[in-house]
Amino acid sequence: xxxxxxxxxxxxxxxxxxxxxxxxxTSGFYGLSxxxxxxxxxxxxxxxxxxxxxxxxxxxxxxxSRSDSYGYLLLQELQMKDSASYFCAVGPNQGGKLIFGQxxxxxxxx
Amino acid sequence: xxxxxxxPRHEVxxxxxxxxxxxxPISGHDYLFWYRQTMMRGLELLIYFNNNVPIDxxxxxEDRFSAKMPNASFSTLKIQPSEPRDSAVYFCASSSQGNxxxxxxxxxxxxxx
Numbered sequence: 001x002x003x004x005x006x007x008x009x010x011x012x013x014x015x016x017x018x019x020x021x022x023x024x025x026t027s028g029f030y031g032l033s034x035x036x037x038x039x040x041x042x043x044x045x046x047x048x049x050x051x052x053x054x055x056x057x058x059x060x061x062x063x064x065s066r067s068d069s070y071g072y073l074l075l076q077e078l079q080m081k082d083s084a085s086y087f088c089a090v091g092p093n094q095g096g097k098l099i100f101g102q103x104x105x106x107x108x109x110x
Numbered sequence: 111x112x113x114x115x116x117x118p119r120h121e122v123x124x125x126x127x128x129x130x131x132x133x134x135p136i137s138g139h140d141y142l143f144w145y146r147q148t149m150m151r152g153l154e155l156l157i158y159f160n161n162n163v164p165i166d167x168x169x170x171x172e173d174r175f176s177a178k179m180p181n182a183s184f185s186t187l188k189i190q191p192s193e194p195r196d197s198a199v200y201f202c203a204s205s206s207q208g209n210x211x212x213x214x215x216x217x218x219x220x221x222x223x
Contacts, residue, residue, distance in 0.1 A: 033209070033210070040196060043203075043212075043214050094208065096165070097155050105151065
């Protein structure tokens, strides 16, 4: 089977740093992606890691370790607008589909 | 660019009726995906197309579901007959690079009563 595990919810305060972990077990691996989804909205693409290491995009960074089948999303200088669900997703083959995790609901408190 | 356009935004229908969901991908994107989102099952891939050809429909729940992509700018997902358990948000997404950087539409919230 194919599965992705991430925490169901995380709470943090404004200005803090939070890390959302994702472990995966898939038949193949062609990259780990992260998506953000606000309540009632569509998922939006945040980042993509195909190789081991850290990718930084503004306040958001994403890390991948293929040997550990593990990645994380790091959100810095948290803002209230970062309250949303965050999904990790793996491409198990080169063809294009993504398998999504169940999502982590992040609540940012004042 | 208008992004991925889905219609309708909301659909309420009675059990047994036919439902058709529509999607216009971003011009130039050659991958199109249909996902279903529910609280219990999360985001599930139903089917995806590459260059208008269905590549993987293993996620389509049963024969009541069908999808077509007659050209590069239009796709439909049809449910016939609909059942209450089909109630969900259905998202269409497109991509130019396979599994990298999907752009999702706003979704269709389907309620079957």
